Amino acid sequence: MSHADPGADAANEPRDQTLKFLPKFDSAGLLTAVVTHAQSGEVLMVAFMNREAVEATRETGIAHFWSRSRQSLWRKGETSGNELRVVEILVDCDQDALVVRAEPAGPTCHTGARSCFFRRLEGDTLVRVNS
Template sequence: MSDAKTMRESGSEFMPKFDDKGLLTAVVLDADSSQVLMVAFMDEEALGATLESGEAHFHSRSRGKLWKKGETSGNVLTVEEVLVDCDQDALVLKCRPKGPTCHTGARSCFYRRLDEGILQPVNS
């Protein structure tokens, strides 16, 4: 095992591993219920803005720029804790949402489940 790999997987230094597009996956959970609220991507700028401000920022792949969750709706995500996976290429953000998380107005972006090939509403 290389020194960098050992440090990334076992050390205490934060060494985020961005993919070839400069992104890593961020899974957002409700800090109280652990309900999955959304999945998004972060680049170095979004990660830095999140850590500095305490509010979730992401990289908008469709717009190609920094996006603060709730910047227009006011439904910000206050970050309570950041969990880092074993090889530091994915994060879990435990957040306190101010209002709905999904752009559809749903509490979570995961408001449907697949049931025998048909999408059914999830009761939350």
């Protein structure tokens, strides 16, 4: 027995079957966005996007996110110049998470590291990895 999906499109296709973009934002109005390097596939950062960030990213080709701490929209690289030029956006089956494949204009992490994932967990210690 099939239940109607609230994210179904006009043809009543479930969100995981439709080819229509129907983002499923969480209760805070956010989607998780995993940013990867377009060429190497390296994970660069994880951030959140609200509807405004998704629209700005699609319109400009530059990654925009929602800052949960500042409660505001921000364009990656707006102060550092290290923008993320979007190559493509992949949408997961439930349309509640995105993979943003991008070309970074410089270090992605605010610490100056190439990726925000520059430490590996070993026991209870973080060990710096090449970044």
